[in-house]
Amino acid sequence: MKKALLSLTALCLLAGTAEARTWAEIKKSGTIKIGTEGAFPPFNMMKGTQLTGFEVELANALAKQLGLKVQWVTQPFDGLLLGLQQDRFDFVIASHGITPERQRAVDFANPHYCTGGAIVSMKGGPTKAADLKGKIVAVQVGTTYLTGVQKIPGAKVLVFPKDTDAQTALLAGKAAVWVGDKFTGLDLVKAQKGKLQQGALLFTEKIGMAVKKGNTSVLKELNAALAKAQSSGTYAKISRSYFGEDIRCKNFQ
Structure with a gap:
């Protein structure tokens, strides 16, 4: 937690120290980073040398609508928003929950899905927050x-650099519980064929793409492209291919 708070402080200090590319500059270049x-997984992951996943396919579809090529940049999750402030990319799509702390450092597009923090354990293990004491x-x-x-x-708490490492700790018996995204948890339970169970959600959250603080021109285009993808059926098609359902935030206003 301390590391996360320090990173957010650094983000706030970096905001405004350099100029992010505007929408006009991106459009002129023909490529969005x-x-x-x-x-x-299943939101963004490597299959061999290919980057794929729900968010990757969605972002590629948005870029296509906007008439742009895509240059993908991958790096560890806890450095992505810092990389955004350092202008390594034009926006980030990596299942970031929209929180007040993060909103002080970056600007978020309208949510591209809603989810929650799920408890997953071996069959017969903890299933709710009250069960986690001492675990x-x-x-x-x-x-x-x-x-x-x-x-x-x-x-x-046992902390790992990657979510897949945390899942492995559960499967190896090094942890009683894994906590992560609801949809990732459902995939994990399904893959283990009866060995695991998904319990209660600790919280619910909206997930959004992030742009550098104040980059309103790019934010406007992302919101418009997402709305178009959702109204045209493109979003639903991609979502159903991964989850068997449409995972947009239906009550978002």
Whole structure:
């Protein structure tokens, strides 16, 4: 948590120290640079040498609508928003929960899906927050899932650089519980064929693409492109191919 708070402080200090590319500059170049983690299935991950996942396909579709080519940049999750401030990419799409702390450092587009922090354990294990006292909980660094677990009295937090590492800790018996994205949890339970169970959600959240603070021209285009993809059926097609349902925030205004 301390590391995450320091990173957010650094982001706020960096905001405004350099100029991000405007929409006009991106359009003129013909290519948009997008940052993601590439290690958070099924949202963004590597299959061999190919970057794929729900968010990757969605961002590629948005770029196509905007008439742009895509240059993908991958790096660890806890450095993505810092990389955005350092102008390594024009926007980030990596399942960032929209929180007040992050909103002080970056600007978020309208949510591209809604989810929550889920508890996953071996069959017969903990299924709700009250069960986590004294239990080892595996979670990824720099995430809202880590923040959520740290609020539970008595939970013993085991932090990993990647979400897949946290999942492995659960499967190897090094942790009693994994806490992470609801949809990732459902995939994990399905893949383990009866060995795991998904319990309650610790919290719900909206997930959004992030742009550098004050980059309103790019934010406007992303919001318009997302709305078009959702109204045209493009979003629903991509979503159903991964989740069997449309995971947009239906009640978002």
